[in-house]
Amino acid sequence: MIVADKKRELIIDGAIKRFTHFGINKTTMNDIAEDLSVSKPSLYYYFPDKKSLIVGVIERVFNDFFDLLKKKHNPNQPLIDILYNTIEVRNTFFQKYYMLRIAEGIPDLLNDDVIKKKLTSLKSSEKEFFAQIFIQAQVKKEIIHEDMNHIAELYLESLMGLTNMCIMETGKDLFPDKKALSRMTQKQKDLSTIFTKGLKC
Numbered sequence: 001m002i003v004a005d006k007k008r009e010l011i012i013d014g015a016i017k018r019f020t021h022f023g024i025n026k027t028t029m030n031d032i033a034e035d036l037s038v039s040k041p042s043l044y045y046y047f048p049d050k051k052s053l054i055v056g057v058i059e060r061v062f063n064d065f066f067d068l069l070k071k072k073h074n075p076n077q078p079l080i081d082i083l084y085n086t087i088e089v090r091n092t093f094f095q096k097y098y099m100l101r102i103a104e105g106i107p108d109l110l111n112d113d114v115i116k117k118k119l120t121s122l123k124s125s126e127k128e129f130f131a132q133i134f135i136q137a138q139v140k141k142e143i144i145h146e147d148m149n150h151i152a153e154l155y156l157e158s159l160m161g162l163t164n165m166c167i168m169e170t171g172k173d174l175f176p177d178k179k180a181l182s183r184m185t186q187k188q189k190d191l192s193t194i195f196t197k198g199l200k201c
Contacts, residue, residue: 007042007046008046008047008056009060010036011032011036011038011043011046011047011053011056012053012056012057012060014032014035014036015027015032015053015056015057016057016060016061016097016100017035018031018032018035019057019099019100020096020097020098020099020100021099022099023099024054024099024100028050029043029044029047029049029050029053032053051112051114051115054115055114055115055118057100058100058115058118058119058122059118059122061093061097061100062122062125062126064093065089065090065093066125066126066129068089068092068093069086069089069129070129072085072086072088072089073085073086073133075136078142079133079134079137079140079142079143079196080192080193080196082133082137083133083155083189083192083195083196084189084192086130086133087159087185087188087189087192088185090159091181091184091185091188094163094181095181098175098176123156126156127149127152127153127156128149128152130152130155130156131148131149131151131152133152134148134151134152134155134199135148137199141201142196142199142200142201143196143199143200143201144199144200144201145199151199155192155195158191158195159188159191162184162187162188162191163184163188165184166180166181166183166184
């Protein structure tokens, strides 16, 4: 079982390398099998089709993202510092996995019900995490609001909107340069400042 799990993780590693370099749509299962020097029957044993492999990759990226978010999270910090830290984590993953198009919801793949369901579930987990951040800030009397789930949803959708603006300004198939990434990060921090001030007790 451990060997099988390790093999599955190695395949996901290989898929991530290929996806982040060439993009999901331009990658075939044959490409991944060749990269890893594994037979196609072996690859299909762990992942029956490309869709199941994409789901495995999405799960891995989000799990790594949440692990780092939780590791960097210090509930004793002021809310604005916590939000700034989450922006740094989000944008680190945005750069690293840009070609996966997760930041913009992978529009080319959202027509698939299985992938859409997985993304929706993971986004819900992210919303719950941020709702807890806002609840903790309210307990510390930094902010006040009656519905922190709604606040978390608004905040995350606003961040995603700024991310998508960066992608649109750069061009969908081009990687944003340092200046574009810096502008996006600053706008997200400015938004967080205004957002926090608007919720103050």
